[in-house]
Amino acid sequence: MSAVTSGYELPLLLFGGFRALIDRLHEELARQGHVDARPAHGFALQAIGTTGVTAAELGRRLGVSKQAAGKTVDRLVRLGYVERAASEVDGRAKVVRLTSFGVDLLARSAAIFDELRAEWVATLGIERVDSLESALRAVVPPGLRVDSFGWFGAD
């Protein structure tokens, strides 16, 4: 048994699993036409959602400043995933909405994640995957932000 398991390994394994999934996702997305999609884009599109949000609201959801959110939107616009439109109800605001290309990315991502989980089930068995998920649910504080992006290095 793993009596001498060092606590060092756990974060590495968790990150490794995450990273493996995300790498496979983007491999597959690239193969399906989303060559320029990056991990951060998916999270942002997810936060934008099908209803659309303002940049300020996006910043709140992602846990970053409105300026940072604005820059992210700029990049997404340049890549064709979202577009800005003047708000109908607020003269200051601009609503960021997914383009059909953006909706496509989200849909494909969901499908690919399902496939990847199915692969894990194929190697580990459904019980161990279920157990892994429920263990993590029990131990991960709820409402964890997916700000995540720069969190690694910067203050």
Next chain:
Amino acid sequence: MSAVTSGYELPLLLFGGFRALIDRLHEELARQGHVDARPAHGFALQAIGTTGVTAAELGRRLGVSKQAAGKTVDRLVRLGYVERAASEVDGRAKVVRLTSFGVDLLARSAAIFDELRAEWVATLGIERVDSLESALRAVVPPGLRVDSFGWFGAD
């Protein structure tokens, strides 16, 4: 079985677990005097090791360019975690070595990670933690790089 579990949740849980661990680690490190330590620093110090390496070698270990490694070393020097010394055997090379402050960070990190794993064991039981680790070991490709830093956004 959990028929409706979306594949979307798995990466989020994995990342959440990782993130929770790292956040707790840095809370505790800050409390113990390492206020300016960032996740990326720990990984770099780990790669430098107690023997010391050149910037180019560090780049190789981290899977980044030697220039990027050099910049990382600059930051670590500024924070007091490492120091540069001319190599005894190679007139071009400068050896990066941990300071005692850097060694201290690594030692405290190891201790804290052990405590955190013990907390998981306390909530989940040893079987579920062992099972989680072995499941991930089976599914994470070995030799996964901890380059990781910028990998989120950039190419």
Next chain:
DNA sequence: AGAGATAGACAACGTGGTTGACCAAATAGT
């Protein structure tokens, strides 16, 4: 001794974040 590989540094750039300042529009308070 000369050719090629390697270490380090410099510059320019891209991505993703931060503050601070500013204007225009919405909203609250008297």
Next chain:
DNA sequence: ACTATTTGGTCAACCACGTTGTCTATCTCT
């Protein structure tokens, strides 16, 4: 209704972290 404050968007400067390209100095191999 008219100020006062809050809020949305943007600009500018900066930092962390990565990239490529170029350059010099040194090492290594033939």
